[in-house]
Structures are given as C-alpha cells and as structure tokens.
Amino acid sequence: MAVDKTRNTHGTNRSMAPVISVANLSKTYASGFQALKGINLEIQDSEIFALLGPNGAGKTTLIGIICGIVNPSEGAVSVAGHDIIASYRAARSMIGLVPQELATDAFETVWATASFSRGLFGKKANPAHIEKVLKELSLWDKKDSKIITLSGGMKRRVMIAKALSHEPQILFLDEPTAGVDVELRKDMWEVVRALRASGVTIILTTHYIEEAEQMADRIGVINHGELILVEDKDELMRKLGRKQLTLNLHNRLAAIPPGLEGRGLELSADGSELVYTYDTRAQRTGITTLLKDLSAAGITFRDLNTTQSSLEDIFVNLVRQSK
Amino acid sequence: MNLYAIKAIYLFEMARTWRTLMQSIVSPVLSTSLYFVVFGAAIGSRIAEIDGVSYGAFIVPGLVMLSLLTQSIANASFGIYFPKFVGTIYELLSAPISPLEIVLGYVGAAATKSVILGLIILATAGLFVPLRIAHPFWMIAFLVLTATTFSLFGFIIGIWADGFEKLQVIPLLVITPLTFLGGSFYSVSMLPPFWQTVTMFNPVVYLMSGFRWSFYDIADVGVGVSLAMTLAFLASCLGIVWWIFRTGYRLKA
Ligand SMILES: Nc1ncnc2c1ncn2[C@@H]1O[C@H](COP(=O)(O)OP(=O)(O)OP(=O)(O)O)[C@@H](O)[C@H]1O
Ligand SMILES: [Mg+2]
Numbered sequence: 001m002a003v004d005k006t007r008n009t010h011g012t013n014r015s016m017a018p019v020i021s022v023a024n025l026s027k028t029y030a031s032g033f034q035a036l037k038g039i040n041l042e043i044q045d046s047e048i049f050a051l052l053g054p055n056g057a058g059k060t061t062l063i064g065i066i067c068g069i070v071n072p073s074e075g076a077v078s079v080a081g082h083d084i085i086a087s088y089r090a091a092r093s094m095i096g097l098v099p100q101e102l103a104t105d106a107f108e109t110v111w112a113t114a115s116f117s118r119g120l121f122g123k124k125a126n127p128a129h130i131e132k133v134l135k136e137l138s139l140w141d142k143k144d145s146k147i148i149t150l151s152g153g154m155k156r157r158v159m160i161a162k163a164l165s166h167e168p169q170i171l172f173l174d175e176p177t178a179g180v181d182v183e184l185r186k187d188m189w190e191v192v193r194a195l196r197a198s199g200v201t202i203i204l205t206t207h208y209i210e211e212a213e214q215m216a217d218r219i220g221v222i223n224h225g226e227l228i229l230v231e232d233k234d235e236l237m238r239k240l241g242r243k244q245l246t247l248n249l250h251n252r253l254a255a256i257p258p259g260l261e262g263r264g265l266e267l268s269a270d271g272s273e274l275v276y277t278y279d280t281r282a283q284r285t286g287i288t289t290l291l292k293d294l295s296a297a298g299i300t301f302r303d304l305n306t307t308q309s310s311l312e313d314i315f316v317n318l319v320r321q322s323k
Numbered sequence: 324m325n326l327y328a329i330k331a332i333y334l335f336e337m338a339r340t341w342r343t344l345m346q347s348i349v350s351p352v353l354s355t356s357l358y359f360v361v362f363g364a365a366i367g368s369r370i371a372e373i374d375g376v377s378y379g380a381f382i383v384p385g386l387v388m389l390s391l392l393t394q395s396i397a398n399a400s401f402g403i404y405f406p407k408f409v410g411t412i413y414e415l416l417s418a419p420i421s422p423l424e425i426v427l428g429y430v431g432a433a434a435t436k437s438v439i440l441g442l443i444i445l446a447t448a449g450l451f452v453p454l455r456i457a458h459p460f461w462m463i464a465f466l467v468l469t470a471t472t473f474s475l476f477g478f479i480i481g482i483w484a485d486g487f488e489k490l491q492v493i494p495l496l497v498i499t500p501l502t503f504l505g506g507s508f509y510s511v512s513m514l515p516p517f518w519q520t521v522t523m524f525n526p527v528v529y530l531m532s533g534f535r536w537s538f539y540d541i542a543d544v545g546v547g548v549s550l551a552m553t554l555a556f557l558a559s560c561l562g563i564v565w566w567i568f569r570t571g572y573r574l575k576a
Contacts (some may be wrong), residue, residue: 003348093419097414099410117414122420
C-alpha cells in the first residue's frame with residue numbers, strides 16, 4: 001500500500017484506508033500481567049480518535065507498542081502499510097508522540113530540545129518550522145529558557161512541541177491536558193483541530209470525557225486490556241444515548257398516578273416535574289402512549305424538554321457492564 | 324542511515340560535556356597533576372629508571388590510560404543511564420533510528436570527550452616531565468581505540484544499571500583495580516614470576532603495554548598482541564550491544 005493512497009489532504013472527507021492498523025495485538029508484561037488482550041483496531045486517516053478507559057486499562061501500553069517503546073507479545077501493527085517492526089524507520093518517522101509522563105531534559109532550552117527532536121527523527125534543521133510550532137503553543141517567549149524553569153503546563157507544551165518538530169502525519173497524545181488549566185486546554189484543542197484540518201491523524205487518551213465529546217470523530221473504549229467498543233462519536237451518542245423527557249406539570253402531583261408506575265417515570269421531589277427516561281435505540285420509545293395515558297389521567301403540562309445523556313454516562317455504563 | 328539523528332545525539336552529548344566542564348575536564352586534570360607531584364617529582368626522583376625511562380616519564384602513559392578508562396566508562400554510562408532515569412529515553416525508542424546510530428551518537432561523543440581529555444592530560448604531563456612519543460600514529464590509534472572500547476563498555480553498564488550505585492560499582496570494583504594492577508605504574512617484569520603470570524589475565528595490561536610502547540618503544544607484551552587484545556575487547560562489547568538492542572534488554576518493557 002503506497003503512502004499517498006492513504007493520505008488525504010481534505011480532513012473532512014476521510015478515505016477508508018486505515019492509517020494505522022492493529023491486528024490481534026496482545027501484551028503480557030514480564031511480571032506475567034496481561035495488559036492487552038487481542039486488540040483489533042483501525043485508525044482512519046485524518047481523524048481524531050479518542051481512547052477512553054479507566055486507570056490501568058491498557059491505553060498507554062497500546063500507544064507504547066505502536067510507537068516502539070513497548071515490545072508486543074503477539075499480533076502486528078502497521079502504520080500506512082509499514083510494519084512497525086520490519087519497517088520501523090518508515091513507520092516511526094510518520095509518528096509524533098507526547099507521552100503521559102512529563103519527561104524533559106531539564107537543562108536544555110526549549111529551542112534546543114525541539115531542534116534535537118527534529119534531528120532525532122531524521123529531518124534537516126528547519127528553524128522556521130520550530131518557530132511556527134513554538135508560536136502556536138505559546139512558547140515562543142520561552143524559547144531560550146531552560147526547561148527546568150518552566151511550569152508543569154508549559155513543560156507539557158514543550159513535549160507537544162517536540163512531537164510536532166518533525167512534522168509527523170500521526171500524533172499520539174497520551175493525556176495531553178492532564179494538569180493543564182482550562183484556558184490552555186481550549187488553546188490546545190484549537191491546536192489539535194488545526195492539525196487535523198491540515199491532515200494530521202490524532203489519537204488521544206483522556207480522562208476528561210467532555211474533551212472526547214468535543215474533539216473526537218471516533219471513540220474507542222478499552223477496559224481490562226480489551227477494546228470493548230469502537231464507534232463513531234455521533235453514532236455512539238445517538239445509539240447508546242439515553243434520553244430524558246421532562247414534563248413541567250401544571251398541577252403538582254403527590255405521587256405517580258396509579259396505572260402509570262413501572263414505566264420509567266419519576267416524579268421530582270416537589271412533585272412539579274415528571275421525568276421519563278427512554279432508550280433511543282428501542283423500536284418504540286413509548287412517548288406517544290405515555291402522553292396519551294397522561295392526558296387520559298387528566299395530567300396536563302406547561303412545558304417539556306428532552307436531554308440526551310453525555311458521553312460520560314455512556315462510558316461509565318459501559319465500563320460497569322464489562323466488569 | 325539517519326545521519327541527522329547521529330548528529331543530534333552527538334551534539335546533545337557534547338553540549339552536556341561543556342555544561343559540566345568542571346567535573347568532566349577540570350577534575351581529572353587536577354588529580355593527574357597531583358599524581359605527578361607525588362609520584363613523578365617527590366617519590367619518582369628516588370626510583371631508578373625503568374628501561375632507560377625516568378619514572379616520572381614512565382607513568383605518563385599509565386596516567387593517561389587511567390583517566391581514559393574511568394572517564395570513558397563514566398561518560399558513556401551516564402549518557403545513556405540518565406535518559407532512562409528521567410524518562411526521556413521514550414524519544415530515543417520511538418525515533419526512526421537504528422541501534423547502530425544510537426551507539427554512534429552516544430559512544431562517539433563519550434569517546435571524543437575521552438580522547439580530548441587524554442590529550443589535555445598528556446599536555447599537562449608535559450609541564451612536569453619531558454615527553455617523548457616514539458610512534459605518534461600508534462599513540463593516537465591506541466588512544467582512540469581504548470576510548471571507543473571503554474565508552475562502549477560504559478554504554479553497556481549504563482543500560483544494565485538500574486540505580487546510581489550500579490553505575491559506580493563496576494568502575495570502582497573492577498576497572499580501577501585492574502588499571503592499578505595492569506602495569507600503569509610499573510613494568511610487569513618488575514613482578515615476581517608468579518604474579519607476572521597472573522597479570523597476563525588482566526586485559527588492561529595489553530592496553531597499557533601497547534600504549535606505552537607507542538611512547539617509549541618498551542613493552543611488556545608484543546605490540547601486535549596488544550592491538551589484537553584491544554580489538555577483541557572492542558568486538559565483544561559490540562556483540563553485547565548488538566544483543567541488547569536485539570532483545571530490548573532493560574530498554575523496553
Ligand atoms: N512495565 C510494566 N510492567 C508490568 N506491568 C505494567 C507495566 N506497565 C504497565 N503495566 C500494567 O499494565 C496495565 C495497563 O497499564 P497502562 O499504563 O497501559 O494503563 P492506562 O490505560 O494507560 O492507565 P492510566 O489511565 O492510568 O494511564 C496496568 O495494570 C499496569 O499496572
Ligand atoms: Mg496511561
């Protein structure tokens with residue numbers, strides 16, 4: 001498979017050839033602990049893929065294997081058709097990695113460390129590109145500072161700058177916004193979106209579900225080393241999303257009227273609202289019947305609204321089920 | 324070949340040298356000067372010439388070799404141990420570079436530093452005793468070969484070490500004794516026959532002998548043997564490094 005076939009300059013119109021393909025990947029650490037169990041995953045070109053999962057699920061292990069830091073026990077990974085072991089040079093030069101742990105050369109300057117990374121990835125020095133990256137990450141005024149003098153959030157951005165210094169086509173961000181303040185997090189999202197728009201594929205892990213909800217095109221959930229779900233984000237929200245219909249009543253109720261119990265109806269504490277929870281996946285949501293029955297019971301309402309459950313709820317449910 | 328990567332690592336390591344100039348250059352030079360004051364000037368004047376060379380001059384190759392070995396090991400082991408310790412090794416492991424390129428960068432920088440240091444010590448020695456170098460080409464050759472070999476050895480120690488103590492233990496318990504007992508400060512022929520035989524199992528003897536030969540044309544063993552032993556040690560270190568990268572030993576989980 002040629003590289004250019006899988007590349008696609010228009011971020012919105014994704015081609016179907018996967019840019020990363022993970023086949024039957026397992027990892028057993030020397031301790032005997034199995035951190036990954038037969039993972040199969042395909043990452044599409046120019047998408048933002050969010051990998052979610054509780055602590056210890058295996059997210060960092062998966063990223064580590066793809067990037068060459070952890071040896072796989074079984075299975076294969078290819079990056080734009082290049083096997084990560086047999087053609088490691090071709091595979092790795094496409095990838096930029098921002099690891100979860102902050103690890104920097106304390107006594108180097110920001111400029112020197114970013115330039116070093118570019119060299120390490122086999123690219124000719126290009127001060128203009130380093131300048132652009134540092135400016136985008138609001139690090140330009142710190143370019144001659146030693147890393148040890150920077151704050152934690154700045155160090156995290158230095159690590160992103162290092163990963164971007166060699167113009168990777170694929171960027172791994174392992175909890176990029178951990179310990180980053182709200183404003184900076186928004187800036188980072190902007191940077192990530194701009195990268196995606198320029199054709200970069202992004203795989204990120206995060207514990208902030210709203211981050212995945214806002215950023216991701218697709219979502220994967222991993223738990224106990226197993227990929228329990230991979231889904232288009234919108235699809236996921238629609239398919240798994242539970243909706244709630246809230247009815248603001250004209251007259252307060254003391255209790256759910258007889259004949260209407262056991263249908264997923266709940267009465268608010270003050271009796272002014274009825275909340276109906278239903279599943280959008282179901283063939284029939286039961287709304288029509290409910291409204292008919294309510295009017296038959298003489299219950300009228302002033303207003304109504306529906307809310308959809310967040311990705312967070314979906315996530316918590318999934319992980320609970322897979323336990 | 325990823326030449327940019329080799330250059331990046333090499334320059335990074337050399338920059339570290341200049342940052343730590345005090346400990347990497349000044350302190351070995353100082354301790355060597357002390358040796359000259361004590362052994363060369365004070366005690367050495369009471370010791371007879373060895374094979375027609377004054378004692379002060381006789382120990383010059385030994386002192387250079389002593390610094391060369393300890394500094395090569397210290398530089399190279401620290402150079403690769405530190406990224407493991409602080410976690411920046413992730414970048415090295417994820418970069419499109421081959422083991423050979425990593426070794427060229429790290430070991431090349433460590434060896435360069437040792438050779439520079441050796442030459443500085445030699446110049447320092449010249450201030451205390453009259454120097455004579457019979458075979459300048461071979462002097463440089465032995466200097467470079469030894470620096471490279473022991474930088475490789477240090478690189479292996481740096482990968483093997485999982486704590487700062489382990490980083491110190493081999494140089495302290497193995498290299499320093501072997502150097503002192505390897506004919507740095509005396510000619511092997513000065514020993515009783517039994518110890519002469521024992522000494523022949525010390526690899527440093529061969530390095531020492533060849534190096535001293537390049538200065539004064541005197542040797543404990545034939546220069547060909549010295550060269551062969553040095554190359555054999557170099558080859559074994561290369562073999563171990565190759566194995567380390569092939570298996571990911573202590574580098575990858
Ligand atoms: N070097 C190692 N040796 C043994 N076990 C390990 C090693 N590294 C990770 N593990 C184990 O593998 C499992 C997965 O770890 P991993 O770091 O991939 O989780 P994660 O999903 O990234 O978690 P987090 O959200 O906390 O970052 C954990 O149970 C962890 O204890
Ligand atoms: Mg992790």
